[in-house]
Amino acid sequence: MDKGKKILLICGIILFLLGAWQSQKTVDKERKKIELPNVADLQNAPPMLRFTTIALGGFRGIIANILWIRAYDLQDKDKYFEMVQLADWITKLQPRLKQVWLMQSWNMTYNISIKFTNPEDRWRWVMRGIELLRDDALRYCPDEPLIYRELAWFYQHKIGQILDDAHQYYKKFWFDEMNRVLGGKGDGYIDLVNPQTQEQKTRAEILKNKYKMEPSIMKEIDERFGPLEWRLPEATAIYWGYVGLKKAKDEDRIVLRRIIYQSMQIAFQRGRIIFSKADEVPLYGPNLDIVPKVNEAYETMMAEEKEKIDTVKRAHRNFLRQAVFQLYTHARIKEAKKWFDYLKEKYPDDVQVKGAGGDLDTFAIKRVTEAINENDMNMIKSFIQGFLQYSYLYLAYDDEQRANGYFLLAKKLWDSYQSRFVPGQKVERIALPPFEELNKAVLTDVLDPQNGFEPQLRAVLRTKLNLPPEPQNK
Amino acid sequence: MQRLYAIIWLTWKAAFRFRLIWVISVLLAMAVVLLPLVIKHDGTARGFTQILLTYTLSSITALLGISTLWLACGTLARDIEESQIQLVAVKPIPRWQIWFGKWLGLITLNMMMLGISGACVYGLLIYRSAKLPEKEQQILRNEVLVARSSMREQIPDFKADVERILNERLKTLTLTPDEVRDLRKQIEEQVKAAQQIVPKDYRREWVIDAKKALKAVELGRPIYLRIKFYVAQPTIGATYLCLWRIGSDTSKQVIELEQRLANETFHEFPVPPDVIGSDGKLVINFVNRNQTAVLFPLDEGLEVLYYEGGFLMNFVRALLIILFWLVLLAAIGLAASSFLSFPVAAFATMSVMIFFFSSDIMRSSVEENTVFGRDHETNKQINPVMDSIMLPLFKLTVKVVDLAQAYSPVDYLSSGRTISWFELLSAFGQVVVLLGGVASAIGITAFYRRELAIAGST
Numbered sequence: 001m002d003k004g005k006k007i008l009l010i011c012g013i014i015l016f017l018l019g020a021w022q023s024q025k026t027v028d029k030e031r032k033k034i035e036l037p038n039v040a041d042l043q044n045a046p047p048m049l050r051f052t053t054i055a056l057g058g059f060r061g062i063i064a065n066i067l068w069i070r071a072y073d074l075q076d077k078d079k080y081f082e083m084v085q086l087a088d089w090i091t092k093l094q095p096r097l098k099q100v101w102l103m104q105s106w107n108m109t110y111n112i113s114i115k116f117t118n119p120e121d122r123w124r125w126v127m128r129g130i131e132l133l134r135d136d137a138l139r140y141c142p143d144e145p146l147i148y149r150e151l152a153w154f155y156q157h158k159i160g161q162i163l164d165d166a167h168q169y170y171k172k173f174w175f176d177e178m179n180r181v182l183g184g185k186g187d188g189y190i191d192l193v194n195p196q197t198q199e200q201k202t203r204a205e206i207l208k209n210k211y212k213m214e215p216s217i218m219k220e221i222d223e224r225f226g227p228l229e230w231r232l233p234e235a236t237a238i239y240w241g242y243v244g245l246k247k248a249k250d251e252d253r254i255v256l257r258r259i260i261y262q263s264m265q266i267a268f269q270r271g272r273i274i275f276s277k278a279d280e281v282p283l284y285g286p287n288l289d290i291v292p293k294v295n296e297a298y299e300t301m302m303a304e305e306k307e308k309i310d311t312v313k314r315a316h317r318n319f320l321r322q323a324v325f326q327l328y329t330h331a332r333i334k335e336a337k338k339w340f341d342y343l344k345e346k347y348p349d350d351v352q353v354k355g356a357g358g359d360l361d362t363f364a365i366k367r368v369t370e371a372i373n374e375n376d377m378n379m380i381k382s383f384i385q386g387f388l389q390y391s392y393l394y395l396a397y398d399d400e401q402r403a404n405g406y407f408l409l410a411k412k413l414w415d416s417y418q419s420r421f422v423p424g425q426k427v428e429r430i431a432l433p434p435f436e437e438l439n440k441a442v443l444t445d446v447l448d449p450q451n452g453f454e455p456q457l458r459a460v461l462r463t464k465l466n467l468p469p470e471p472q473n474k
Numbered sequence: 475m476q477r478l479y480a481i482i483w484l485t486w487k488a489a490f491r492f493r494l495i496w497v498i499s500v501l502l503a504m505a506v507v508l509l510p511l512v513i514k515h516d517g518t519a520r521g522f523t524q525i526l527l528t529y530t531l532s533s534i535t536a537l538l539g540i541s542t543l544w545l546a547c548g549t550l551a552r553d554i555e556e557s558q559i560q561l562v563a564v565k566p567i568p569r570w571q572i573w574f575g576k577w578l579g580l581i582t583l584n585m586m587m588l589g590i591s592g593a594c595v596y597g598l599l600i601y602r603s604a605k606l607p608e609k610e611q612q613i614l615r616n617e618v619l620v621a622r623s624s625m626r627e628q629i630p631d632f633k634a635d636v637e638r639i640l641n642e643r644l645k646t647l648t649l650t651p652d653e654v655r656d657l658r659k660q661i662e663e664q665v666k667a668a669q670q671i672v673p674k675d676y677r678r679e680w681v682i683d684a685k686k687a688l689k690a691v692e693l694g695r696p697i698y699l700r701i702k703f704y705v706a707q708p709t710i711g712a713t714y715l716c717l718w719r720i721g722s723d724t725s726k727q728v729i730e731l732e733q734r735l736a737n738e739t740f741h742e743f744p745v746p747p748d749v750i751g752s753d754g755k756l757v758i759n760f761v762n763r764n765q766t767a768v769l770f771p772l773d774e775g776l777e778v779l780y781y782e783g784g785f786l787m788n789f790v791r792a793l794l795i796i797l798f799w800l801v802l803l804a805a806i807g808l809a810a811s812s813f814l815s816f817p818v819a820a821f822a823t824m825s826v827m828i829f830f831f832s833s834d835i836m837r838s839s840v841e842e843n844t845v846f847g848r849d850h851e852t853n854k855q856i857n858p859v860m861d862s863i864m865l866p867l868f869k870l871t872v873k874v875v876d877l878a879q880a881y882s883p884v885d886y887l888s889s890g891r892t893i894s895w896f897e898l899l900s901a902f903g904q905v906v907v908l909l910g911g912v913a914s915a916i917g918i919t920a921f922y923r924r925e926l927a928i929a930g931s932t
Contacts, residue, residue, distance in 0.1 A: 078702070078739045078740045080521075081515060081518075081520070081521035081522075081524040081525050081528075081888075082525055082528065084514045084515060085513050085514045085515065085525065085529075088514050110710075114710065114736055115736055115738070115739035116736060116739075117713055117733070117734065117735045117736050117741065163710065164710075165712055165713045165734070
């Protein structure tokens, strides 16, 4: 090649490099504008991942696309054994794209899990989705609020709600796992804030390393929103919402606040474990102790969420109605009265309050009539528990007639709810526990020296029911 | 024959000279040894075995495929470019034998590499599965490390019914050919629905000719029902009650099963083999006690899987199909290098491969009968001229690709399905004899007509 040609080529190279440099600036500007993540920002990534992301450059997208196509093809054919690996590769090729993490985890937790019949198989996929977000996504995108929101949602909705046929299994499994790590107590994290014994230290390590939860943050949450039952999924949902909230920018906070308040509402409805036995799903009841905290949360939300204030107000009013009624049916009349007054004061035009003429008893009775026609399993269960509690209370007060009346009402409500299912219809998901089990749980609850009836009432009740005297504390 | 051996030997020497053999050997060893250590699976032994089989065999196929193309292009094109072929061509050997010898050389080389890596994969599978608990081993022996064939109910021929209904409708309607096609499809679905749908509180019976499964009965091996159903009103996350009665008056045993199964996915469950009647018929009844209608598709709604043989022979047949593909690739590579230089031949063959791997896109265009799409309102082709040119080309490509891709040995192995001797034979016919034959005919003709003495100057 002659000299002139070489010089010409070198000039060409320089020209193209300058052009590339110039266009790179424009591309970088555009990236910033549309908030595309920068690979150079990738933190906490293992060397192999950093190498792959840089070495493959723009080809990463093409490879990721091919993997997506394969994943969807396999899913169409109901072949799932490769999904974990494909999701791992896809997310590792695009670790800073939050949508990739969200889609892959949602796919496993919601779309793939339901393809299996065995609850064990379903649970494995639900956990795969949760682990993908909790263990990997948060490692690479620690400041991404939507990932926290999604993680919280999986706990609150997939495990906590009753839409999945296997929800009881999920709840049981999660309860067992947290029960082990929290030392058999709903507030077992307290021992793990400053663990003293070796056993506590081991549990604290598991909580931090496996479940990625900090006991000190749990304590902070409990003080603000609790007391929560940490063995239930909604408490974990609140945890992830709260952690995300700390890292979120102003405009992203709303989604995290919502998930916290929704989870608190669930915690209020059934956030207390009444009774748990090995190999059985624990029996839940409403956590009436957190009514003031839930109310406070709603008020904060109303103050913060100006745009959708009407929606929040409606939710708040519904919560107050429910709180009054739950307190009433659980024989906590004083508190019910207090919150009923608050409801009247806050929402004087409320149809239900007006319909009851501002009278608590009328309000409660009307709600019972409505509730009996409802299909909400948690609500019905809570009514039955409330009636049974009343039954034992009147028995302790020596009013057997009334006690029998409430007992019969509870039984009738149970029968009426269960009779809605026709033979062959799937009922496990939304069926109530056996009546005897509910009754036994309520009795255990009211006889509990810590949280049950007053000592005199407990003693009377034990005599009436021919139960042995309460064991004395040494 | 001696001349052929000489060319085969020269091809082997060239492969070792290129050091390709060593590189591929190292890569194959990595695929077999390292892959199982790094792959993530669904957490079950079955899933792990399936992914292991899929990934190791796919990697082996990909590595050997690329190296075969590279070597095929290199061995002939370089010989021509570097004028070494002139030394061979002046010997008393016809040109077709030179070409054929190189092809055989590549085939034997692939046989060796595939044999060794296949043996490693097999050994690894057996070794790892032996370490599993007995229950898991049982699952693997029955569902993955096995060769199972399948039986289905005879699908009734709906064509006559569909045509009759269509003709009746056409008496009162004036439709364009496209609309007639759509209407035919619609009627077909309606006719099928009568067979597929099980309304609430109704029963559906399948009678399957199960004589082929009698060997499984003799061996006491379970047979498997593989089912998939849809429901009219699905609820996310719900399962549906499936009441089964399997067996008939002529069978030794009749079993009744009550299951709750998820919709829109495959389920496999074992049933004792003696539910098959003495007349060789397997009668299966399903009762729908759900609140919604249930639909079992005719093609994949219910299938009976039965033991037909061991895993080893199935594995060998799968490797043979992979070998047939490699034979075809070698022929394509050699054909390209018969008239192109090495870099151009390598580039061209790789491009053709990518083009063929995109056949799914072409297939969907062929199914939709348009490449450039249709107007949503009028349903007419947006670019009918281009469609009329492209569609025949796509159809031809899809047909050619289907000849080679009709067999999925890796898929079959990972789901424990039999690759029958008949399938193996037809794969040989289609891939090696037909496609390989065409490629070699083109290659030999081009090589025969090529002026070898001037090639080196380029």
